[in-house]
Amino acid sequence: xxxxxxxxxxxxxxxxxxxxxxxxxxxxxxxxxxxxxxxxxxxxxxxxxxxxxxxxxxxxxxxxxxxxxxxxxxxxxxxxxxxxxxxxxxxxxxxxxxxxxxxxxxxxxxxxxxxxxxxxxxxxxxxxxxxxxxxxxxxxxxxxxxxxxxxxxxxxxxxxxxxxxxxxxxxxxxxxxxxxxxxxxxxxxxxxxxxxxxxxxxxxxxxxxxxxxxxxxxxxxxxxxxxxxxxxxxxxx
Numbered sequence: 001x002x003x004x005x006x007x008x009x010x011x012x013x014x015x016x017x018x019x020x021x022x023x024x025x026x027x028x029x030x031x032x033x034x035x036x037x038x039x040x041x042x043x044x045x046x047x048x049x050x051x052x053x054x055x056x057x058x059x060x061x062x063x064x065x066x067x068x069x070x071x072x073x074x075x076x077x078x079x080x081x082x083x084x085x086x087x088x089x090x091x092x093x094x095x096x097x098x099x100x101x102x103x104x105x106x107x108x109x110x111x112x113x114x115x116x117x118x119x120x121x122x123x124x125x126x127x128x129x130x131x132x133x134x135x136x137x138x139x140x141x142x143x144x145x146x147x148x149x150x151x152x153x154x155x156x157x158x159x160x161x162x163x164x165x166x167x168x169x170x171x172x173x174x175x176x177x178x179x180x181x182x183x184x185x186x187x188x189x190x191x192x193x194x195x196x197x198x199x200x201x202x203x204x205x206x207x208x209x210x211x212x213x214x215x216x217x218x219x220x221x222x223x224x225x226x227x228x229x230x231x232x233x234x235x236x237x
Contacts, residue, residue, distance in 0.1 A: 002033040002034040002035055002036075003033065003034055004031040004032060004033055004034075004067075005032055005033065005034055005068070005069065005088070005165050005166045005198050006031070006032050006055055006057075006066070006067070006068055006069075006166065007030070007031045007032075007065075007066070007067040008028050008029060008030045008031075008054055008055070008061075008064065008065070008066055008067075009029060009064055009065040009066075009067065010027055010028075010029060010063065010064040010065070011025055011027070011028040011029070011030075011054060011061040011063070011064035011065070011066065012025055012026060012027060012028075012061060012062050012063040012064055013025040013047075013050050013054070013059070013061055013062050013221075014062040014063075023221055024047050024050040024221055025047050025050050025051060025054070025061070025221045025222075026220075026221045026222045027064075027222070028051065028054070028064070028222075028223060030055075030216070030223065032055065032166070032198060032200060033198070034165065034196075034198055035192075035196050035197075035198055036198050036199075036200075036213065036214060037189075037192050037198075037199045037201075037211070037212045037213045037214065038199070038200045038201070038212055038213070038214040038215075038216060039200075039201045039202075039203055039208060039209040039211070039212040039214070039215050039216070040052065040200065040201070040202045040203075040216045040218060041203060041204065041206070041209055041215055041216065041217050041218070042204065042217060042218040042219055043204060043219070044204070046218045046219050046220065046221070047218050047219075047220070047221040047222075048202050048218050049170070049202065050221075051202075051218060052168060052170055052200075052202045054066055055168060055200055056085070056089055056091060056168045057073050057081060057084075057085050057089065058085075060073065060074060068084060068085070068088060068089075069084070069088060069165075071084065083115075086111065086114055086115055086162060087115065087162055087164065088164055088165050088166060089164050089165075089166045089167070089168060090111075090158075090159030090160055090161070090162065090164040090166070090167040090168070091159055091167070091168050091169075091170070092152070092155050092156055092159045092167065092168070092169040092170065092172045092188075093155065093170050093172075094170055094171040094172065094174040094175055095175070096143070096148075096151045096152055096154070096155045096175075097155065098143040098151055098154060098155060098158075099143075100142065100143050100144060101142070102142070102143075103139065103140050103141060103142055104130060104135060104138055104139050104140070104141055104142075104143075104146065104150075104154045104157075105123070105126050105127065105130065105139040105140065107143070107154055107158055108126035108129055108130060108154060108157045108158045108161055109122045109123060109125075109126045109161070110158065110161075111158060111161040111162050112125065112126070112161050112162060115162050117162075122161075125161065126139075126157070126161065127139060129157035129158075129160055129161065130153075130154070130157050132157070132191075133153040133154075133156055133157050133187055134153065134187075135150060135153055135154065135157070138150060147180075148175055148176055148180065149176055149180035149183060149184065152172060152173075152175075152176060152180075152184050153184070153187065155172075156169075156172075156184070156187055156188065156191075160191060160197070164197070165197070165198055166197070166198040166199075166200065167188070167191070167197055167198070167199050167200070168200045168201075168202070169188060169199065169200070169201045169202070170202045171202060171203055171204075172184055172185075172188070172201065172203075173185065173203070173205070173208060174203075178207075181208075185208060185211045188201070188211070189211055199212070
């Protein structure tokens, strides 16, 4: 039986706006298993970005628990959480978030620097990843010398740099045309199939959801429905 990479137990996220409480997430109970491919769908303002931050351990819940590989993140120091998150989770962002003064190769190597990977090993790994996403001939190019699709492929290679168990992609095709977006999703799907990586994609596009095995719909901070395989919605009693 696959184990859960990430669990959310009775999770609420409430923002204080003066005297008003803005509820971003309401009583979320969710497990995402190793090897799952999940799409989180929802309109703007539905809470999907807040849910993504919880799954990615980028934020703490107001109430409830976020458990990453059997560790309650609330019990970890900032350094412990940073190290654990860096090993287990890779991120792909809509805006690419590449450092403009670094080459494609250097951008992919960067997460390995923070994990203290030896120089030779990180350079070898970065070259292999860039070749895997079809950028073997572009490794010395700066982000400004790459197309949007190529920059997103560098971002995907970077997300897999530390061999994470879970990769989270936030609207990974949002700034791309449909043909380029299709190529990006095929690359993510290939990593999922070839290496058994757990993939969580956040999107508002039904076409993107068609690539995944599980779809979680969220509206007004609550999960509405899902197709259960590798993502279990554990409804509160």
